[in-house]
Amino acid sequence: MADTREEFYLDNERVREFVDTVERTADAHEEIPALLTALREPFERLLEDDDWLPDLYRNLPSEDYDNKSDMGGDIAQWLLYRQEGKLSLSSLVVPPGVETPVHDHLAWGLVGLCQGSQHEQFYRRVDAGENDTGQARLEALETQEAGPGDFYELIPPENDIHSVTTTSEVPSVSIHLLGADVGCIPRHAFDLDADLVRQFQSGYTNVECETPEAMAPGHNHD
Numbered sequence: 001m002a003d004t005r006e007e008f009y010l011d012n013e014r015v016r017e018f019v020d021t022v023e024r025t026a027d028a029h030e031e032i033p034a035l036l037t038a039l040r041e042p043f044e045r046l047l048e049d050d051d052w053l054p055d056l057y058r059n060l061p062s063e064d065y066d067n068k069s070d071m072g073g074d075i076a077q078w079l080l081y082r083q084e085g086k087l088s089l090s091s092l093v094v095p096p097g098v099e100t101p102v103h104d105h106l107a108w109g110l111v112g113l114c115q116g117s118q119h120e121q122f123y124r125r126v127d128a129g130e131n132d133t134g135q136a137r138l139e140a141l142e143t144q145e146a147g148p149g150d151f152y153e154l155i156p157p158e159n160d161i162h163s164v165t166t167t168s169e170v171p172s173v174s175i176h177l178l179g180a181d182v183g184c185i186p187r188h189a190f191d192l193d194a195d196l197v198r199q200f201q202s203g204y205t206n207v208e209c210e211t212p213e214a215m216a217p218g219h220n221h222d
C-alpha cells in the first residue's frame, strides 16, 4: 500500500483509526459481501461516536462558500478521506424536505445516518441498461425510513439506484464509505418523468474533481 495515494481532508485520530480498520479488513476479505459484513461493526461504532466529525462537515456550507458539488438542491457532499481509485469517506448533508437526484453508485459501500431522518426510495433498471445517456426505464422497488444509527450496504447491482429525501426538520447527515472515489467517478442520474438517463458526476463540496474525459464538454456520446 506504500505507493497508494491517500488524502485526508479531515485528519484526526478517529478517522485514521477507522481507515486503518477498513484497510486491514479489506486485506483479509476478498469477497465484497464478506468485507461488508466484517465492516458493519466498526462502521456502526463510527456512526455512534459523535465527536469526530466537526461542525463544518455536518452542515450546509455558508452562502459565500463555493459549493463544488453537483448534487443540486443545496446538498453538500463533504469529502473526508480518499484513497486513489479505491476508497472514499464522505458526509452527505441534505436540507429538510430536499430530495437527491435518482442516482447510482457503481461501487460497494456502507451508508448510514448520524443526524436527522431520511426517506429512501430504491429503483432498478428494467430496460437493457447498457446506455449511459438517453432512454432508460426504472421500476420503483421498496422504500425505507432511516434514523440516526441506521445504515445499509451497497452491493451493485443490487440496491444500487435510489433517491433520498430528508424527512426531519434538521438537515440529514449520512456517512458514506464507498469502494471508489464516488464523487469523482462518472455515474448515472435518472429522470423518472422523461424515462431518461444521463452521466452524472456528483462532485464534492470541498474538493474539485478532475473531469473524466468521457464527461468533458463537447465529448460525443455515441
Ligand SMILES: [Fe+2]
Pocket: 103, 105, 162
Ligand atoms: Fe446515494
